[in-house]
Amino acid sequence: MSHTTIVSAPGKVLLTGGYLVLDPTYTGLVIATSSRFYSVIRTQPASSQSTGGRIIVKAPQFDNASWEYTVTVENGADVTVQPIECENGKNKFVEIALQKTLALIRALKGPSQADSLIKRGTNLEVVIVGDNDFYSQRQALEALSLPRSMSSLDRLQPFAPQNTTLAAVHKTGLGSSAALITSLVTALLQHFELSPDLDLVHNMAQYVHCLAQGKVGSGFDVCSAVKGSQVYKRFDEQVLRTLMDKTVVTGQEILETVRPSPSWTTQTTPIALPPLVRLVLADVDAGSDTPSFVGKVLKWRKDNPEAAHASWSKLNDHNKAVEQCLRSLSSFAAQDPDSYRMAVKLFIKGEPATFESKFNHISLALHGLRDSMQGLLSQNVRSAMKMMGQANNVPIEPDEQTRLLDACLKISGVIGGAVPGAGGYDAIYLLVVDLEDSPAELLPNSVISEVEAIWQGWKELSVCPLSSRADAGGLKVVQNLEDVKGLKTAVEKAFV
Numbered sequence: 001m002s003h004t005t006i007v008s009a010p011g012k013v014l015l016t017g018g019y020l021v022l023d024p025t026y027t028g029l030v031i032a033t034s035s036r037f038y039s040v041i042r043t044q045p046a047s048s049q050s051t052g053g054r055i056i057v058k059a060p061q062f063d064n065a066s067w068e069y070t071v072t073v074e075n076g077a078d079v080t081v082q083p084i085e086c087e088n089g090k091n092k093f094v095e096i097a098l099q100k101t102l103a104l105i106r107a108l109k110g111p112s113q114a115d116s117l118i119k120r121g122t123n124l125e126v127v128i129v130g131d132n133d134f135y136s137q138r139q140a141l142e143a144l145s146l147p148r149s150m151s152s153l154d155r156l157q158p159f160a161p162q163n164t165t166l167a168a169v170h171k172t173g174l175g176s177s178a179a180l181i182t183s184l185v186t187a188l189l190q191h192f193e194l195s196p197d198l199d200l201v202h203n204m205a206q207y208v209h210c211l212a213q214g215k216v217g218s219g220f221d222v223c224s225a226v227k228g229s230q231v232y233k234r235f236d237e238q239v240l241r242t243l244m245d246k247t248v249v250t251g252q253e254i255l256e257t258v259r260p261s262p263s264w265t266t267q268t269t270p271i272a273l274p275p276l277v278r279l280v281l282a283d284v285d286a287g288s289d290t291p292s293f294v295g296k297v298l299k300w301r302k303d304n305p306e307a308a309h310a311s312w313s314k315l316n317d318h319n320k321a322v323e324q325c326l327r328s329l330s331s332f333a334a335q336d337p338d339s340y341r342m343a344v345k346l347f348i349k350g351e352p353a354t355f356e357s358k359f360n361h362i363s364l365a366l367h368g369l370r371d372s373m374q375g376l377l378s379q380n381v382r383s384a385m386k387m388m389g390q391a392n393n394v395p396i397e398p399d400e401q402t403r404l405l406d407a408c409l410k411i412s413g414v415i416g417g418a419v420p421g422a423g424g425y426d427a428i429y430l431l432v433v434d435l436e437d438s439p440a441e442l443l444p445n446s447v448i449s450e451v452e453a454i455w456q457g458w459k460e461l462s463v464c465p466l467s468s469r470a471d472a473g474g475l476k477v478v479q480n481l482e483d484v485k486g487l488k489t490a491v492e493k494a495f496v
């Protein structure tokens with residue numbers, strides 16, 4: 001068994017497909033982020049007489065965030081993971097991940113091999129950390145008297161302590177629990193020397209996440225944590241129903257359910273943002289918690305099938321147009337990078353689509369992307385989402401966010417933007433043209449700095465940028481703690 005296992009999984013931003021992605025008729029366009037969760041596992045030596053072991057899990061970014069479990073393997077019976085009661089309370093997500101994944105490991109290895117391995121190998125220490133962007137950094141910046149800017153965020157300590165508890169922390173909506181579960185489940189499998197098929201890992205992470213959440217969501221967050229940026233079509237929830245409804249589940253039953261099979265109808269089509277197009281995110285603090293809108297929207301859909309069908313189909317058309325423009329732009333950039341760069345520069349300057357034949361198709365795709373995403377007057381993703389909210393009496397794109405987005409969209413070089421996922425007050429995203437990687441072309445005011453200036457001066461809502469970028473990658477096994485900036489310091493302090 002390897003000494004230290006490190007596995008990371010990314011966060012997510014659902015650009016288009018909120019609500020629709022709950023229905024397998026439709027899809028969600030999800031971009032994985034550079035912000036990641038890391039699960040680090042180390043084995044402590046156990047006595048040869050032991051019938052099992054202990055697992056200690058720590059989340060060093062939070063106050064009172066360590067949990068301990070006993071692991072027992074009785075002859076013939078399944079492996080049992082029991083939390084040791086402590087004042088920190090329970091961590092349901094971690095507990096379920098440990099219980100179900102050890103049971104799966106036993107089923108995958110076969111009892112004879114697994115039991116001795118688990119007896120020898122389950123004195124585990126697990127440390128879980130998430131990149132700063134998963135949590136609002138507004139207070140950390142204020143404490144250091146730093147302006148709310150991306151360069152200030154870069155000055156914060158990686159995996160910084162949040163000076164609060166997990167229950168009280170202000171999340172930014174990047175999907176901490178999905179990234180946590182996915183990295184932890186995979187790290188456990190890896191630590192027990194299993195390198196299962198990615199689809200099995202995906203199915204298992206979906207199962208654990210659904211069980212911990214107590215419901216079967218669309219699962220786009222878990223799927224992107226495993227496989228990265230994609231157009232996601234969900235699995236049929238029936239595939240997990242039996243396991244979810246049972247109180248006692250064996251490792252063998254888990255294996256039978258999560259083993260890749262035609263019952264798992266998930267479809268993943270990879271996608272990446274085109275070159276020179278950058279995703280920027282802001283954490284928006286409106287001083288209120290966003291309630292869950294899903295129940296209300298689905299009830300409205302059930303009660304108004306005809307109107308809902310019309311509005312779902314229209315929104316789906318706009319979502320598909322966004323996907324198509326992104327794909328066209330990526331392929332144009334690959335075919336003729338110089339013309340692509342020229343077209344992007346013209347777009348930043350706010351010039352209309354050129355009739356110069358060499359870039360006409362590229363300019364049209366850039367304008368097409370903008371038109372299918374933004375603005376409230378015409379037919380596009382934003383207007384359709386806002387109307388969906390209005391029909392349901394749910395602030396999917398609240399008026400405050402509308403005003404903020406409209407101000408950002410006036411900047412030339414901002415292609416589009418919206419409220420991600422389920423919408424509400426929590427966050428916004430923008431797609432902007434970014435030429436900053438080519439110093440010769442540095443514009444006097446980069447688009448990003450204009451966006452930041454608007455955010456910093458915005459009075460109606462408190463807007464704080466996130467440093468996260470789009471990153472197509474999914475799960476990663478990290479070889480050494482030193483390979484990720486700040487990880488060694490964050491993790492080693494936590495190991496006993």
Ligand SMILES: Nc1ncnc2c1ncn2[C@@H]1O[C@H](COP(=O)(O)OP(=O)(O)O)[C@@H](O)[C@H]1O
Binds near residue numbers: 093178180
């Ligand atoms: N750093 C962490 N360490 C351990 N558990 C965590 C960590 N971050 C999140 N969790 C678990 O995930 C739960 C949050 O899940 P949820 O409210 O669904 O958040 P999200 O919307 O970000 O996915 C927490 O209650 C905790 O159990």
Ligand SMILES: C[C@@](O)(CCOP(=O)(O)OP(=O)(O)O)CC(=O)O
Binds near residue numbers: 014019021174294420
């Ligand atoms: C409404 C949804 O389709 C999208 C929600 O996307 P968010 O990105 O808002 O998700 P959370 O991480 O749960 O806050 C529900 C779903 O797909 O499960």
